[in-house]
Amino acid sequence: MLLAALLGAGGIAVGCGAEAASPGGSAVVARVGEGAVTLNEVSEAFADLVVRGGLDASPEALDAVVQSLVHRRLLIEGAYADGIEQTDDYRAALALAETKALLDRYTAHALRDELQVTEADEREAFVMMNTTYDARHLYARDRETAERLRQRLLAGETFEALAAETFADSALAASGGRLGAFGHDEMDPAFEAAAFRLPIGEVSEPVRTATGYSVIRVDARASNPLLTEDDFARKRHQIRRYVAKRKRTEGRFRLSREVRDDLAPRFTDAFDRLVAFATGVAPNLDAEALAEWRRQPLVRFDSDALGGVWTVADVEDRAASMTERQRAAVQDAATLRDFIEGLLVREELAARAEAEGLGGPAIRESVQRQMDEWVFSEAKRRLRLDVAIPDDSLRAHFSAHPDAYVVPERVRAREILVATRAEADALRRQLADGADFEALAHGHSLRPGAATAGGDLGAVTRAQLGRLGGAVFDATPGSLVGPVEVAGRYVLVERGETLPPRPMTFAEARPLVREALDAPFAQRRLAAAVVGLRDRFPVRVDRDALAPLLSARL
Incomplete structure (x- = not known):
């Protein structure tokens, strides 16, 4: 993490x-x-x-x-x-709930006119909930990249070609971004709304979702032709509540994006250094240097209420109050940037809510609802930790489903990761002239551990290689793939021998077997817990x- x-x-x-x-x-x-x-x-x-x-x-x-x-x-x-x-976990969750309650209250106040539910909203939702789609998309983190992808599509390039270079997910890369059939509430609300209105076969403008931007093409769309006014009338009350809830959620996302744009966060050089420390690229500092670095500005922004600047220490302190799941979602520079921007937006909205005097009983009730939901999730999590699956049950499931537990085709591979295309091109020329791959990886690769492993990735699957999977698996043994740009850096991969699929041993399959049986055994544990709790309450x-x-x- x-x-x-x-x-x-x-x-x-x-x-x-x-x-x-x-x-x-x-x-x-x-x-x-x-x-x-x-x-x-x-x-x-x-x-x-x-x-x-x-x-x-x-x-x-x-x-x-x-x-x-x-x-x-x-x-x-x-x-x-x-x-x-x-x-401590409860206290941390409570602090977050109090902030979120203020945000929800401010959202309802700021967007009160937009949150009204009309009959037209209800009828559109009724049709949408009875509509299925077959669509493709290309994903980008920012609008500019998404627009470039759209223009390339309009110029004649295919989803298949662009998906191969866009998606880290090997399945989407191989399928040309095809999502297959999906229905109501299975996608981001903005994505679904665009798919509902987009003419069949037309390429959309970049659609902003909760995680970035998508360029969409709907290949097929079908609505239930047997819908009647009676069907609508029977479900209208539930549809109205559902639409109201969805409008609140969409409004909160939209307001958060607007506030983020108002804040206009600008990250300093300390951010790049933070990422370098976290990924092992830069050595750790001694205590004195670390204390000085923690006082350095990390991000500047436009807000009188929040002071206009956060130091490294400011962000550390705020990160400490987040839940473990929120911290675990931060895996790279991009998600760390999003995380910090999210903290900024949350505190700015809370400050605006307090300035509007939006506290009171409604806030307390919202906090209690959120904490009940957190306690419920935590209680279920603790029950799952207590689930014991007998070894004979694991072995019986493994024996009954041999086709489900197979080691897929793999290749041996070695990798060199560098910061620039020029450096990658220079290393490729050296390798073509007979330079030793292990020595170059030892001396140049940014990948943590490359110095001791010589860039050796071991035997890897197509999925583990992400969007490099197709190129590496299609290459001949002994050949070099790349340079390929991955998250702003450049990769060279030496393709080794192919290892064909084989049945897993029970030891290899055990974690997967446990995962398959975890849900049914956890459900039994949950049912038993409920019976016991009825005796207490x-x-x-x-x-x-x-x-x-x-x-x-x-």
């Missing part, structure tokens, strides 16, 4: 007359110990099930949602009772409180 450098089972007892309202002003559907499942929670989960799952808004589906939320609340109550609030459900949802579907 780059940031390391900076730092359901069981029944439900049915009762009557549950308390009239929760702290959030929503009727209580179920009491679970001291906790509650509210009508708002049920309504939102029911809308997701109906709209995203494509199910009918039936009483049976509603009962299933209630049962699922009761089980969720049992896990939450159990975790609170066992002291999860006293952990009484459950009472008020079915009368569900009447508004049942009447809304009529």
Whole structure:
């Protein structure tokens, strides 16, 4: 991790007359110990099930949602009772939740007119949720690169050719960026909206998504021809809630991008040095030099509220408060830059919210909802850690599915990674003149460990090589591939012998077998935990409180 450098089972007892309202002003559907499942929670989960799952808004589906939320609340109550609030992870998550609650409140305030749901919104969403697509795309991190890809397509180059040089994902590189068939809510909302409106066969303008930009071509699109007004009417209540939630999410992303543009962050030379330290390219500093470096400006930006500059130490301190999963997502210079920009946007939005006086009870309720969700996820994670899969079950699954556990075709390869094309070209000429590959890798490669391994990658699969996979596997043994630009650097790869596919040994397959069995065994563990928690926390459900949802579907 780059940031390391900076730092359901069981029944439900049915009762009557549950308390009239929760702290959030929503009727209580179920009491679970001291906790509650509210009508708002049920309504939102029911809308997701109906709209995203494509199910009918039936009483049976509603009962299933209630049962699922009761089980969720049992896990939450159990975790609170066992002291999860006293952990450092909880405190870190709480700090993030408080900031996010302010951001959500500010988003609702700043975009209140845009967040209104119209009948036209509902009808469009109804058609979209019954539409499937077959599309291709090319991905770029910035709009300028995406526009260059679009112009090359318009000039006659193919998706197949450009995907091979664009995607690190070998499957997308080999398929010409083809995504195959996908339906509603399976892609980024902006991507899906563009695919819904784009004429068949036309190349889109660059579409901004949560992770970058896509240039899209829809090859086929089909909508259910049997949709009726009755179908729409039966699901309208759930569709409306779903559209409102999606508008809030899209609005938050859009506002975040606008604030990022307002901040106009400019990274200093200290950023490149930070990346060099984290990747092992630069040696570590002694204590005195490190203390001085931590005081250096890392990023400058346009904000009076935040002071206009963060030092290396400022970013370190903020990174320490993030969750482990957020830190783990930072793998390279680009994701580190995105991470720091995200921290800036979050603090700027929080400052604007406080300036508008947007605190109060709504913020506290939002924080509590977020923390309940975090506690639920953490409780499930802890249960998964406790899952023990017997060795005989692992071996039985391995024996029953031999075709699933095969070592794919591999090639032996050696690599030299350098900073510039000129250096890569010079090294290629030396290799052509008979220079020793291992010696050149030892002396020039930027890859951590190259000095001791001589650039040897060992036996690698096509997928492990990313977008280099096709070129390396298609080359003849003993030949040299490259230079190829990868993430701003240049790679030379010497292609070695081919190792054909072979069956895995049980030892090799064991992690994969465990992964295959983890979900069903974890589900059993979860079901057993829910049964045990019912003995600790009484459950009472008020079915009368569900009447508004049942009447809304009529």
